[in-house]
Amino acid sequence: MARTIxxxxxxxxxxDQEMTRDKLVIVMGEDSIGGTGSPGEDxxxxxxxxxxxxLYGKHGNQIMDTPLSESAxxxxxxxxxxxxxxxxxxxxxxxxxxxxxxxxxxxxAKFKYMFGGKAETPIVIRTMVGAGINxxxxxxxxxxxxFTHIPGLKVVCPSNPYDAKGLLIQSIRDNDPVIFCEHxxxxxxxxxxxxxxxxxxxxxxxxxxDGDDVSIVTxxxxxxxxxxxxxxxxxEGVECEVIxxxxxxxxxxxxxxxxxxxxxxxxxxxxxxxxxxIATDVSAQVAQQAFKSLKAQIEMVTAPHTPVPFTTxxxxxxxxxxxxxxxxxxxxxx
Amino acid sequence: xxxxxFPLSREELLKIYQSxxxxxxxxERVHVEFSRGDIPGFVHxxxxxxxxxxxxxxxxxxxxxxxxxxxxxGHCIAKGVDVKGMMAEIFGKKIGxxxxxxxxxxxxxxxxxxxxxxxxxxxxxxxxxxxxxxAKYRGNGDIAISFIGDGASNQGTFLESLNLAxxxxxxxxxxxxxxxxxxxxxxxxxVAGDSYVDRAAGFGMPGITVDGTDFFAVYEAAGEVIRxxxxxxxxxLLECKMIRFFGHFEGDAQTYRAVGExxxxxxNRDCIKSFxxxxxxxxxxxxxxxxxxxxxxxxxxxxxxxxxxEADFPTEADLLTDVYVNY
Numbered sequence: 325m326a327r328t329i330x331x332x333x334x335x336x337x338x339x340d341q342e343m344t345r346d347k348l349v350i351v352m353g354e355d356s357i358g359g360t361g362s363p364g365e366d367x368x369x370x371x372x373x374x375x376x377x378x379l380y381g382k383h384g385n386q387i388m389d390t391p392l393s394e395s396a397x398x399x400x401x402x403x404x405x406x407x408x409x410x411x412x413x414x415x416x417x418x419x420x421x422x423x424x425x426x427x428x429x430x431x432x433a434k435f436k437y438m439f440g441g442k443a444e445t446p447i448v449i450r451t452m453v454g455a456g457i458n459x460x461x462x463x464x465x466x467x468x469x470x471f472t473h474i475p476g477l478k479v480v481c482p483s484n485p486y487d488a489k490g491l492l493i494q495s496i497r498d499n500d501p502v503i504f505c506e507h508x509x510x511x512x513x514x515x516x517x518x519x520x521x522x523x524x525x526x527x528x529x530x531x532x533x534d535g536d537d538v539s540i541v542t543x544x545x546x547x548x549x550x551x552x553x554x555x556x557x558x559x560e561g562v563e564c565e566v567i568x569x570x571x572x573x574x575x576x577x578x579x580x581x582x583x584x585x586x587x588x589x590x591x592x593x594x595x596x597x598x599x600x601x602i603a604t605d606v607s608a609q610v611a612q613q614a615f616k617s618l619k620a621q622i623e624m625v626t627a628p629h630t631p632v633p634f635t636t637x638x639x640x641x642x643x644x645x646x647x648x649x650x651x652x653x654x655x656x657x658x
Numbered sequence: 659x660x661x662x663x664f665p666l667s668r669e670e671l672l673k674i675y676q677s678x679x680x681x682x683x684x685x686e687r688v689h690v691e692f693s694r695g696d697i698p699g700f701v702h703x704x705x706x707x708x709x710x711x712x713x714x715x716x717x718x719x720x721x722x723x724x725x726x727x728x729x730x731x732g733h734c735i736a737k738g739v740d741v742k743g744m745m746a747e748i749f750g751k752k753i754g755x756x757x758x759x760x761x762x763x764x765x766x767x768x769x770x771x772x773x774x775x776x777x778x779x780x781x782x783x784x785x786x787x788x789x790x791x792x793a794k795y796r797g798n799g800d801i802a803i804s805f806i807g808d809g810a811s812n813q814g815t816f817l818e819s820l821n822l823a824x825x826x827x828x829x830x831x832x833x834x835x836x837x838x839x840x841x842x843x844x845x846x847x848x849v850a851g852d853s854y855v856d857r858a859a860g861f862g863m864p865g866i867t868v869d870g871t872d873f874f875a876v877y878e879a880a881g882e883v884i885r886x887x888x889x890x891x892x893x894x895l896l897e898c899k900m901i902r903f904f905g906h907f908e909g910d911a912q913t914y915r916a917v918g919e920x921x922x923x924x925x926n927r928d929c930i931k932s933f934x935x936x937x938x939x940x941x942x943x944x945x946x947x948x949x950x951x952x953x954x955x956x957x958x959x960x961x962x963x964x965x966x967x968e969a970d971f972p973t974e975a976d977l978l979t980d981v982y983v984n985y
Contacts, residue, residue: 350795385795391825396784396818403788403802406773407723409795411788426815430778431785438764439774440757441980475981499983574985 326518332375332511334485335450338492339376339412341521343383346410349496351376352388352397353414353450360389372416373452373511394424398449402432402501405447410496415451417463418505421470432501433476448495448502453481454545454595455632455643456509464632464639466544466596471503472573472605478526479572481505483547485515487570490524497523507545529576531583535563538653539583541606542593543569546644550593553649564653572602580606581614588619589656593649598626623652662942664874666716671937674716674873676951678708678930681732683959684741685904688731688748691963692908698750701762704732706871706903709929710835711736713876714803714896717884723771723789724803725782727835728763730775733805739767745962751969758972759980780806780813783832787819790830790893801829801887808849809840811857820861823893831883832858832895835870837902842914858895870898871929874936901927 329337342349357380358369370377379387390397394415401413415421421428428449435443455464471479478500482488488506495502532547533554540550547568554564565583569575584590590610594603603624610622625644633639664671685705691697704711707729715736718724726733734744739755747754748762755767766774773789776782786804793800806816811834823830840848851857858865866883868875876898883894901923905912912920937943 388826391818391821393818393822395815396787396822399781399784399815399819400788400791400822403723403725403773403785404792404795405788406768406785407789407792409788409792426778426781427784431776431781434764435774436982437980438756438760439766439768440755440759442756443766443768444983478982478985500985 326516328514329485329517330511331482331485331488331506331513331515332373334489334517335375335492335506336378337517338489338496339379340382342493342496343379343386345521347386348408349410349412350386350388350404351379351412351414352390352401354390354392354416356414357387357389371414373508375511376414394420395427398424399427399431401447402427402445405432405445406435406443410446412448412450412496415449418451418453418467419462419465421451421467428477428501429474433474437476444499445501446499448492448504450504450506452508453505454507454509455639456545458634458636458639459508460634461631468505468572469596469601469605472602473600476501477573478502479505480526480570481507481544481572482570483510483544483568484513485517487524487530489517490522491570493521494523494525498526505544509545524570526571527574527576528570529579530568530570531565531579532568533564533566535565535587537563537587538589538591538656539565539567539580539587540591540593540649540653541567541569541580543572543602544595546593546595549644549646550649552646553653556646556650557653562653562657569602577609577613580610584610584614585617588617590618591623591625591649591652591656593625593644595627595644597629598624599629601626620656623655625649625652663940664937664942665878668942670716671943672947672951674712675933675937675943675948676955677712677715677736678873678933679952679955680741680958681705681708681711681735682930683955684731684735684745687959687963689904689908696967697748699761699763701748701908702729702906703904703908704729706901706923706929707835707837708732709873709876709933710833710870710898710900713873714833714880716877717881718771718803719800720771721798721800722802723773723786723800724805725773725786725789726775726805727782727807727810728775728777728779729807730765731762734765734767734772734775737772738770739765739772741958742962742965745959746966746969749966749969750971751966752972752976753969757976757980759976779810780815782806783816783819784822786830787823787828790823790828791826793829799888801831801884804830804832806832806834807840808834808836808838808845809843811854812849820858820863820893820895824861824863827890827892829887829890830893831880831887832893834895834897835900836897837900839902839906839914841906854895854897863893863895865895865897867897867899870900871927871932873929873933
């Protein structure tokens with residue numbers, strides 16, 4: 325039965341249901357319980373945003389606090405995964421990935437290949453991505469293209485509560501390492517979510533709005549902006565097809581190509597920095613595979629090639645807006 | 659029958675000798691084959707350090723996990739990885755233990771509890787903590803060993819792992835294989851503090867230093883810390899002070915070493931010579947026992963090399979497989 329819950333609650337529910345289903349699923353991270361060894365409540369925090377709140381009471385030793393020691397505990401989660409556990413490790417902010425990236429891209433991502441196919445590393449690394457809360461340059465990046473670049477990793481970035489639950493359950497059951505990117509500005513977004521457990525397969529983009537004029541391809545928080553832009557444009561008689569990629573590796577290019585073959589126009593929207601991004605990747609693949617269908621140049625709407633600024637005026641300018649998407653769509657029509 | 663003064667049976671001692679001699683023969687042979695130009699890539703040899711791998715692995719069962727270093731051949735052999743499969747891997751052949759996709763620096767066999775040599779120094783320590791976490795969670799009494807060189811003992815991953823293992827009370831042993839050189843740089847210069855025992859104490863765990871060229875010293879110390887870990891007593895650090903017969907990697911001219919240093923250690927600090935002398939002097943094994951073992955090992959390594967040479971390389975079809983379980 326469906327009811328309205330938030331993106332944050334959907335993630336909590338997915339973890340709860342998977343920890344109940346499979347005792348090999350363990351959750352760990354900095355403050356995931358949030359109070360271990362402290363004099364107050366045992367689970368005071370449940371993660372810095374409260375996403376894992378309550379899981380300790382239900383699942384006890386299946387959830388662990390870690391020291392502020394990303395290389396050690398992300399590596400330990402990877403080692404445990406290689407020994408048959410199914411760890412979900414929380415990397416609080418994706419920006420911290422720099423301190424433990426070796427364990428992710430040189431270890432987890434490569435075990436299967438380096439060891440001749442004999443290793444499986446079913447780890448999920450949950451991490452907060454994106455701008456919008458004045459968290460500044462070291463707590464607001466997307467970095468989704470970095471992970472998408474690495475063979476051996478899968479990259480997921482849900483845009484709504486329903487997808488967050490289904491994609492997280494799929495990620496936990498998946499036998500490859502998954503980087504599960506949760507947009508921090510979406511945690512309070514509400515939507516209809518089934519109470520029952522369900523999975524959303526990877527590489528299945530979601531077409532959120534049909535349209536024959538222009539294809540808008542995006543993911544994460546930009547999905548809402550793309551829908552807003554499409555709503556504005558519809559009033560001008562321009563019908564946009566809005567595609568939410570949902571997973572970036574693997575990526576569902578088939579749905580994108582099919583849409584572009586119909587519309588002949590493409591706008592790719594990516595909150596990541598523009599160079600070597602999801603925007604450039606999708607654009608290149610469309611240019612290669614559907615060049616003859618294009619009636620106009622491909623437009624990209626991305627963050628600028630700068631770090632994420634702190635103050636509100638600048639951060640608002642940094643984050644791609646619905647207005648920028650509207651302008652880009654109009655450019656493809658001229 | 660002579661009385662046996664050792665804590666191990668005659669058969670066990672012979673098996674230990676076989677393990678150490680196999681590592682030595684394997685490494686000496688890889689050295690020769692590499693110098694002929696027949697082995698691609700980087701190779702780091704374990705010769706001279708056999709007493710450490712064997713002294714520790716004698717206490718392990720197959721389900722126990724080890725995370726190795728870039729100098730991993732000895733750990734593999736002592737943990738029971740197939741010697742022919744290893745040689746073929748180092749030659750880059752499809753029948754290698756990793757299908758020719760890993761090579762010397764990523765040689766692994768998870769079925770044998772060998773979680774991989776590692777090209778990233780210090781990277782194995784967190785992985786061993788993870789293996790120990792899995793063992794602790796399952797409550798099956800398994801343990802994990804993190805091998806680390808003196809060089810990598812300065813990596814953050816290693817120091818963070820000491821802390822994590824300590825606060826989580828993990829059944830993991832950190833074995834610092836101190837061969838005196840981080841590549842070309844002296845341990846005396848590169849490692850701060852007086853001893854690894856102090857470093858262990860700083861993280862609230864026991865630390866022991868042993869002569870890593872003395873099999874029996876390693877065996878005894880490892881037995882104690884491994885038993886403690888199996889019984890829930892948590893992590894320990896074991897420093898094995900040892901020596902490296904070859905350079906950091908094959909092709910290393912070793913100009914940073916003292917003149918005559920390698921000749922001296924080969925003559926006077928060879929762990930296999932000292933083991934052989936100890937067990938034959940006590941009359942538990944005879945020279946004939948050892949020589950019979952030697953000839954079998956030489957044949958095995960000969961066969962491993964010739965089979966590796968003749969084996970096929972992987973082909974284009976193998977390039978794209980094994981990236982994901984499914985994609």
